[in-house]
Amino acid sequence: MGYYIDLKSISIDAYKDILKTKTFIPSWKILENDIDKNLNILKAHQINNLDELLITLKDKSKIQEFSKQSGLPENYLAVLKRVVKGYRPKPNRIKDFTCISEDIVLKLEKTGIKNTLKLYDEILTDEIRSQLSRKAGISDNEIMKLTKLTDLSRIRWVNHTFAYVLLESGYDTAEKVAKADYQELYETIKQLNNERKIYNAHIGVNDMKMIIESAQSLGFEIEY
The missing domain is CATH 1.10.150 (DNA polymerase; domain 1)
Known part of the structure; x- marks a missing residue:
């Protein structure tokens, strides 16, 4: 897909x-x-x-x-x-993810990968991810983090900050978001942000409903 x-x-x-x-x-x-x-x-x-x-x-x-x-x-x-x-949201730039080190950003850029759209085909399966890990000199754990951030970035309205929020909240794949209860997702993210102050914007219950609806429109072909 x-x-x-x-x-x-x-x-x-x-x-x-x-x-x-x-x-x-x-x-x-x-x-x-x-x-x-x-x-x-x-x-x-x-x-x-x-x-x-x-x-x-x-x-x-x-x-x-x-x-x-x-x-x-x-x-x-x-x-x-x-x-x-909106079915084609602008991809997130790898360098904008604060949870990804500058060293990893530079390693990916040397392979021609600067955003989540470019990264997508390189993270679809364990075998392909292992190839990227060896080619770029990036650990398997970091490649998996990049995989999940890329997957989440396909959802409309999910920028680099909110992709990280979803990752940290446990809704770390587009499929998990698609299957979420919007009220539970809202409460989980609200509690996480109250504890860690990751973002300043107001994100309401309706926002969660729309994000889940967007995730439900996607295909889920990444193998975890």
Whole structure:
């Protein structure tokens, strides 16, 4: 499957069901109404999956053009594009993880690996991780830590700091996050941060629900 989910695999019909169960932040509320009607309009214009949707809504001029063709409001299409693009979150830079030493960062950079997207294919199995360990001169324990940070970084909204928080809280893989109870995840992370003061931002219960929903959309192909 890869670091990102294949957007061609999510049909417009399947995305209707996803939207109907999604937790929306205020700026996404426009997507809550007329889900079937609006997405059927996309299908009527030969948009069959989320990959084709992003191609059609590539930039502002494309959004304006499609709005005129379809009758769907520009602001609706702009929000829809933004939400779908969330399936491809920006990878975290290895050097931004405070739990990874500068020496390890430099060793990885010498092999051409600077972020979690580049690292992903190098940590999928024990055998591949062992090869990276030998090639880069990094211990197996550190490679496993990098593996879990990379896995967690695939989840939308999980930056380098929150990947570390999830790691330290015991929700150290994307699959564990996907299977978590959002209230328990919230309480665990709240307690951890109260004890260790890892981050200053407010992260609420709804944030936990959205992170879990994002994790549930991923494939879990890393072998632990």
